[in-house]
Each structure stands twice: as C-alpha cells, then as structure tokens.
Amino acid sequence: MINIPRGTQDILPESSAKWRYIESKLHDLMSCYNYEEIRTPIFESTELFARGVGDSTDVVQKEMYTFKDKGDRSLTLRPEGTAAVVRSYIENKMQGLPNQPVKLYYNGPMFRYERKQKGRYRQFNQFGVEAIGAEDPSIDAEVLALVMHIYQSFGLKNLKLVINSIGDAESRVEYQQALRDHFKPVIHNYCADCQKRIDTNPMRILDCKVDRNQPEMKTAPSITDYLNDTSKAYFESVKAHLDRLCIPYEVDPNLVRGLDYYTHTAFELMMDSKDYDGAITTLCGGGRYNGLLELLDGPKQTGIGFALSIERLLLALEAEGIELPVENHLDLFIATMGEAADDYAVKLLNDLRHAGVKVDKDYLSRKLKGQMKQADRLQAKYTIVIGDQELEQQQVAVKNMETGQSETLKFEEIASYITKGA
CATH class of the missing domain: 3.40.50.800 (Anticodon-binding domain)
Structure with a gap:
C-alpha cells in the first residue's frame, strides 16, 4: 500500500467544508479592507528565496524543497509567500499603478522540510497579506488591526498581540555589534546555528528555539536602547494608532522575526490559553520590510505584511470549542x-x-x-x-x-x- 508522504495530510470532506468556510470568510474580510487577491506559482527560482528570505535562515539552509528542472535550473517549492509576492510586484511594475499602496493577499500551499508536529506540516496552507508602497505608521496599525479582526471574527478571544521595533538599518548596525559582544564569550555553549549567526545575523540568536532558555537570552541588549530618533518616532506613532483603535498589545524588546528582511515594526499574535498546547502559542506573525524590494532588484519601496496558517487557526478554534457554522445537508x-x-x-x-x-x-x-x-x-x-x-x-x-x-x-x-x- 502506498501511504501519504510524511508531513502531509489529506483534508477529507468533513474537514474541507470548514476550510471552505474559513477561506470564504477571509476573502470577504479582505474586500472590507480593500485588499485584492494575488496568485503566484507554487515553485520559483531558488535564488528568489536565497536572496529574499536570507541565506542565514533555517528556511533557506535546511527546510527548502529544491530541485533541478530539465533545463538544469534550480527551482524551489515556495516556503513562504512574501518573496514571491514581492517578485511579482517588481516584475509586473506594480509601483506604477495609480492606486497606492498596492494591497494584496494570497492563500495557498507552502512547503518546508521540517519536523512534523501538531499544527505544523511539510505542506501547509498559508494565508497572507502584503501592503507595498507606503511607509506610514497608520498602515502598520491597519495591518495589526486586520490581524486582530481576522481571529476575532471567528470567535477567538484569548488573544495576545506582541509588538516590537527592530529599527531601521542604521539603528541595527550598532545593535548587531552589541549582540556580538554579549554572546561571543559564551557562544560555544550555543547550538551550531547560533554559532554561525553570531557573525551573519546575531539578532536571530534571540529567535532560536533550541537555546531560548540560556541565561544570556534574558540579559541580552534590547533593540529599544539602540533605536535612533527616526525609528523611535515611527514606533511611538504605531503604538499611538493602536491605542486609538483600542487594540491591546504588549511590547517585547526581544521579539525578532525569523526572516532577514524585516525592519521597524515586528509582531506576533499569540493564543493565551492553557488548553492550546498548554502554553501561549504563536498563531500568526509578520512585520515591515524596508529593503526587500531593493534586495530583489526592485524599486526603493517599502512594505508590511503577515502570514497565518489555516491549520493552526483550526487548532485554535478546536481548543476554544468553537464550532464553525458549516452546513452539510441536502435540500x-x-x-x-x-x-x-x-x-x-x-x-x-x-x-x-x-x-x-x-x-x-x-x-x-x-x-x-x-x-x-x-x-x-x-x-x-x-x-x-x-x-x-x-x-x-x-x-x-x-x-x-x-x-x-x-x-x-x-x-x-x-x-x-x-x-x-x-
């Protein structure tokens, strides 16, 4: 008997009805915020992810499904959505469209070769949003409000929004050096990945799941102490907008995102419930990227976005005992x-x-x-x-x-x- 590949799942009819309901509700919600759907190929040039996601990331180094086609070109099944959307934005010259910023959303399968665990698969379905072409704290706040709106619209209440600023490129130069100085004396006690990151991207040490309980993690320098005036003002404006919208949040100075292209606002939405895997668990994450387009040979434009897993959303609904109003009957x-x-x-x-x-x-x-x-x-x-x-x-x-x-x-x-x- 031929079995399903490890790390994948069959979505059977009794479950697919729930998927259709969720996807339909997400599509309707996007129209309220004036986001339009974009569909990109399931595979792209490997170089897109190596440059766009970052050579030093686990995604690129360990998790991508990469293969050669008959023309000896290196292609990769997409591990995330942002790089592909930005590639399409650049290639189709969307910066010339009259309506700016360009507000897009996507929904589809992504692929990462990682250890299977509850709510995490090697083929998983990701829904994401990208707003490209405006560096304005109000659109950062809009994206954060949209994240909250999505999960609240399904009836989830035990939500915790965590935000941080990881500053602009100028702020991060001094901060990166401070992290190197902090971790280098003890880096031999850390995992092999962190030992590489100390030189390539020391901020990602803070995001390490293996060494997160090391004592130096708690005493690491805070990015907020290294923000320049521009970055501080931007972050304060984002928080002020969230306050006006009555959206509660917590600032976590150690929050960094796992991909290299983030700047300024970074955030995660967590499920604060003892019934959800027994701990506060991340449902969704994202942030602002102010260098990604140029990194991919595009215009000097900025963007902000997030991505969520449909599988993890379903787990959260199950943990809260929320039944979706799915009708499975005949007339x-x-x-x-x-x-x-x-x-x-x-x-x-x-x-x-x-x-x-x-x-x-x-x-x-x-x-x-x-x-x-x-x-x-x-x-x-x-x-x-x-x-x-x-x-x-x-x-x-x-x-x-x-x-x-x-x-x-x-x-x-x-x-x-x-x-x-x-």
Missing part, C-alpha cells in the same frame, strides 16, 4: 420504488440541480427503509418517494423531515417549492 433526497421510478429520478435530479437544488438519490438499489436512512445520514431537509402511482399522476408528496408535514406537488413545482424554503 432534497429522492427515494424510488421500481425501475421506472429510478429511471425518472435520473432526469428529475438533473432538472432540480440546474434549478439550484442540492439533491441526491440512492444508487445502491436499497429498499425504501434503507433509502430513508440514507436521507437521514445526508441530513436532507425534504424527501420524496416516487413509485408507479406518482409517475402516473405526475405529482408527489414532498415531506419536511423536521416537521413531518407533507405537501403534494406536481413534479415541475418541486424546484420552486424547495428553493423558496417553504
């Missing part, structure tokens, strides 16, 4: 008695479906009792039973399965009766 089930009735039901099914009725029939030659049990399993709102008498009279009793009441209708009246919800 009508047709039961038949006899070959002539079954033949007629085939055409009637087709006519009703073209009229917008959710309808099905028996295909296993069950007896009438078995057909009615099938109608119950399918949660049919109405049922009809067609036999020789119904065919002769060209009318049938339509039974409401909830009330038990029936109404006799001509066959051609059934569609109108069902669609009106009589």
